[in-house]
Amino acid sequence: WIGMASSVMYYWIVVTIFLSCSSDCVSSEIELGSRLLASKDQVWVSDNGTFAIGFTPSDTDNRFFTFGIWFASLPGDRTFVWSPNRNSPTSREAILELDTTGNLVLIDKKVTIWASNTSNVNVESATMSESGNFILHNTNNHPIWQSFSQPSNTLLPNQPLTVSSELTSSKSSSHGGYYALKMLQQPTSLSLALTYNLPESYQTFDENESYANYSYWQGPEISNVTGEVIAVLDQAGSFGIVYGNSSDGAVYVYKNDNDDAGLASAIHQSTPLTVLRRLTLEENGNLRLYRWEDVNGSKQWVSQWAAVSNPCDIGGICGNGVCKLDKTKTNASCTCLPGTSKVGRDGQCYENSSLVGKCTNRKNENNTSNFRISTVQQTNYYFSESSIIANYSESDVSSVSKCGDACLSDCDCVASVYGLNEERPFCWVLRSLSFGGFEDTSSTLFVKVRANSSWTPEGQGRSNNSSSDGMGSAKEKAVIIPIVLGMIVLIILLSMLLYYSVHRKRTLKREMESSLVLSGAPVNFTYRALQIRTSNFSQLLGTGGFGSVYKGSLGDGTLVAVKKLDKILPHGEKEFITEVNTIGSMHHMNLVRLCGFCSEGPQRCVLFYLQFHCENSNFIALTGLSNVCFADF
Template identity: 65%
Template sequence: TSQIRPGSSLVAKENKAWISENGTFAFGFTPMYTNDQLQLGIWYNQVHGERILVWSANRDNLATKNAVLSLDNTGNLVLRDGRATLWSSNTSRAGVEAAVMSESGNFILYDKMQEPVFQTFSYPSDTLLPGQPLNVSLELTSSKKSPSHGGYYTLKMLQQPTSLSLALSYNLPDAPDDTLSNYSYWAGPDISNSTGDVVAMLDEKGSFGVVYGPGSSNGAVYLYKNDRDNDGLLYNKSLTPSTRATSLRRLVLEVNGNLRLYRWDNDVNGSRQWVSEWAAVTSSCDIAGICGNGVCVLDRTKTNSSCSCLPGTVRVGEDDDRCFENSTLTGKCNGRHENLTKEFKIIAVQQTNYHFSEESVIANYSDIPTVSKCGDACLDNCECVASVYGLNEEKPYCWVLRRLDYGGFEDPSSTLFVKVLGNDSDWGESSRKEGDSGGDDRSAHEKALVIPIVLSMGVLIGLLCLLLYYNVHRKRLLKRAMESSLIFSGAPISFSYRDLQHCTSNFSQLLGRGGFGTVYKGSLGDGTYIAVKKLDKILPHGEREFITEVNTIGSMHHMNLVRLCGYCSEGSRRLLVYEFMKNGSLDKWIFAPNYNRDKVLDWPTRYNVALGTAQGIAYFHEQCRNRIIHCDIKPENILLDENFCPKVSDFGLAKLMGREHSHVVTMVRGTRGYLAPEWISNRPITVKADVYSYGMLLLEIIGGRRNLDMSYDAEDFFYPGWAFTEMVNEQAIKVVDKRLGVAVDEEEVTRALKIAFWCVQDEVSVRPSMGEVVKMFEGTMEVNMPPMPQNILELIEEGLDNEKMENMHYAEELVREFLVFRGFTSTLQAFEMELNMDVGKGFQVDKILDLIFSKYIPKFEAEKLVGLLSFFKQCISSSETVFYATLSKLEASTLRYYIVHAVRSGRNDKVKEFFDMLGDDLQQKGDDWTPCYALPKESCFRSSVSHLFLKGLAGCFASFTKEFSEPDV
């Protein structure tokens, strides 16, 4: 159709629609549930059969046949049903000149400059169309199966403290608090390290993934790749593709919580229909809440599922297989802890486990002697509604739960215990599936009780025998796998997720956290210790690519590399299994505090650690079939075995490349302080980036301290500059870790310093290879005096002092907190990377202002932050130590940043007199805010001291009103 002008309308009862130019899409009214209930939406117009909406304006507020959609003369697109307004585009004063139903499926309102002022792509329902972006502020929400059912699932960018990923979540109906309202059961790869904007998008070729926006050097992270036509994933900024897709496609968040890609194609009979190309979740029982709080049961084919209701739950209805809690499931002990066994009883549900959140756990016992004792643990706890029993190797475990929210699943090794009222005689009926008989006579009821009990006893005895055999047999397999597969063939073992749960006591012993995951200690059946890295998000590969990469890394064997023993790839779960290193990471030894002398490494050990680390890096740089760039060489990634032999670990950031390639350009990765200049200057990334990182690491090994440490005097707080000066003056012994005393080899120290400064040269071609570094350490290659690296020279020439550096650190931290809490993740990454390499020029407030202006922060936000930093600069110059803000203009979330920094500053002499002013102001303005933002961050001060800090800020806000007023928007 041609452009739709103001004054146009659609009347529901006339059954007309606005059609796109080539007839692909239609915009109008369509029946839902009954012919008298209508939705206003968009559908594929040339697809025969059931009319499937790809966008809806009023799915939660249905219209009747009396409804009218009109584009009125003010430019507002509005849906009215009688006198009621059901939906509006809210564009009455946006200068709308016309509307168009585009061939992309996007309904757009344009102004006179042909700029879109409203588009349906920006307000998605449950469907993504090719070319439609889903950014961090948008989400898909599942539709309703019936007027009383649905809308429980969302697809959105999930922001966590250390990660950002596309995730499917279950929105628990009637959740008692926010911690339980969203439960993520599937997630894509972590994209928090990206620069620029990120969106999820289905492209014209049928591939779906995360796309990085204009100006980004990153590519696409595919969640599904259409191999039949793989020209690549394109980002179309206009959002209106110029050409139609070769096949009609839609990505739908279905009522049951699965994300599925459909293609309109021929079936085996030659007729056309929607064909499923891909689904995010392979097993429906992995979807949280698919059975309410009942148990999901797969059929023999493992393709279809049904719901089984637990004791104390009932089925929703004939058209809804889910179960929900009735009044007998909760404890109802009202705080009483006596006579619980008289009022309640425990029902054992065999071969059943349950999805639960950390907030639902009351206790976790590892010393439960028998299965029944786990049930008793629930019965004896007033808050408990259920408990889960299982075995970890020979050791039992028992989780005691206060809620059953996200649904159960079959698990032969587990037993679920449900608490019900002692006089509840109807639990057998409530747990019976739809279609079961439900006689009211006494004999039938008794039979219904006796037969399950007898069968359960038989099943329990058989199950115990099977579990005993399973554990013994599995331990033998694991031991044999460790001995033969790893030692002789070198291939990583494929573990099941349940195996790794058992090995790690359900991931109970934390070793550490990294950028891509959390590491737990575990043990195999033969007593061999392992380190299991549980990746936070799926790596940007499919399962086949993931396993291929794992096998490549696992095939590398060198005494200075941590051995990859195995992996797990089940559904969305990705785990890596490494050999366990008894002495942990290098940073714990070279940065050990003075009072812990036992942790200080002597000089010969340090020299051997430096040499061994170089040998390990040289191996995967130069001697492997597939050359690897590690990208994150730092002390935390060098592990030490029981003999202090160094082993390079954490290949999670590594980028494989073929030997025929000399470089690879990839996203900025690594850790601040160890990044080579080429990461920021947009030059090709080669193995020499690792050489630079190694040089910075080597300096820290020599000095026993961080390269930038504000606790030192102005002369030596920047270690590389001080160390180079002393090396040139033939005083290298001065820069060695003072805790070592005189027990050092001065010749070795000088050689190590020279090697380090050759490694950190600005020019890539000047740096040695890691093979040459090894030869320098071994004395088979001469080490000349290196020139001073340019970045170190600039810092020394500027003559920055300690106070200026400290002020800058406050400013940097202020910016980071502002960006994190404001949600500008991509801007934060760009900010971090620029500061990483701009050591010489970066330590000044003006530099930060320039960075902010050059990034993607909206004007209003930029002005707000610039105002803050300008005032920060004034505070520094006037020796003030408390940061001010305008209470009347800033929301509570912004206020938190200033409170953190005011607390850090230590200003607490005037705080008491202002607290009541602050508290009253917050209450009057209704800010949802808890006065709990003091350092250290690990603790939440509720003492009068923290309150006093907050009081102090209130008195300072007024003086900053003019400096920091909110601009008119």
């Protein structure tokens, strides 16, 4: 039942592809004069619907299209396995045409972007095969041109990679460099190698020298080889080199434990694929083998093998910056050197005018006083043999600083590296840093920069997380300035609110006091004024249940009795003043008249006019505020 269900699902996918394509899909033989339009999402599909060739909108901008081959049997996934215009997307006006001369041409706005160059060589038709190979046939059905012979960044099962061909990654958006998988030939041996390649526009310092690529990974070597040599991925998922006149020799780069047929069985086969696999050279320089699998109910590409486990082992992954691993040893970040800055979305580092690059004939240009050495600790660099100016041994370099001096005195030197090899010191003087650096606790890098340059190594006083120093500073300002301004505005508003509240309270109090004075009510005294009028409450007249009474005088000499209330009344200040006002307006022959009060903080005092017959402590408290005085008879 499981096998039947799988078969039903497979044929349902194939039927879905053909129904969705409608008249825009063509399978089997493709005749001369046929064309595909990017604007109509037209494709040519293999007989069983496994592969399709056509246009796909860009992932980042649907105004642009890429032409190529992908697995049509994987709904929602258009990962390219071959494309001739990965680095130059087309517009919606693009057309792919197998013209009447037999030439397969990609045209965008009447400009030829790519062509198979097969005009007038008897091409009769084309086929999108079930193996993923797009083939141009002659009248005898013999292949004249095929996509398998011009790979881009992916090998499919049974697709040969010859000595004359190579896989190439997409070019870097910031500098144009790229990675390649190819056969690296030595005088007596051969091996597969991954290389980092500088762009064609890269200028070497000597026209007779070439150091535009660096090999950072090599597979097993084979020696004294005769006959054809082919790298191949077989259907069981093993990858390696097949060689010999009868292809009977094989060296595995990666072997699947379930591979019983061997690599040689993959040569010149084009059988349908039962398991979908691809070997892809990624833009980050790693070579990975993928298999389409079910992961927790979700179909996706799963990595089965990678050529490089440490990303910092890949040359140029940070441009000419330094690669640093995180604590997990799986993820890398880039740190730029003095005289360089980060460029592009990939955050790689490249030269600016501060980094010294070559000797010149300008006057005083090569004077050592115009330059200085910036030291970067625990750092080493990748370099090719042709980028070495000199290699000083122990006898030539007695100290670390002399390695820096060796670079400073050589006008061609960009940097020098000091380190230890089996406890013996060495000093490499280099004319290029283009292949990138890595952390190395036993090495020190000396970078030559112009004397007036203010550059210092990232991570030594400056952050290395921003895309560039200028951009990082701008981003920080864009965040900090609004926050600071907002805080200033908030402080001003709170200050205004506090001032208004205090001012309002004081105004109300003054208004209340003024209203009392105008109405003949008792006057409000400050506690400090009462201290002065009573000589700091020094003349005690008497005490009562609510407090003590002290003798004092007003400014005009009028004698008063000041009563300090010890028991604070439970009502508030407003009620206290209102009660004082009420009592002050009362007149009785036996009631001493109230002339003032004090309500300041916790202090509560009342003032009475002192009569001659009340000076001998004859105050009798009837209430907390009023007092009666009996004359002495």
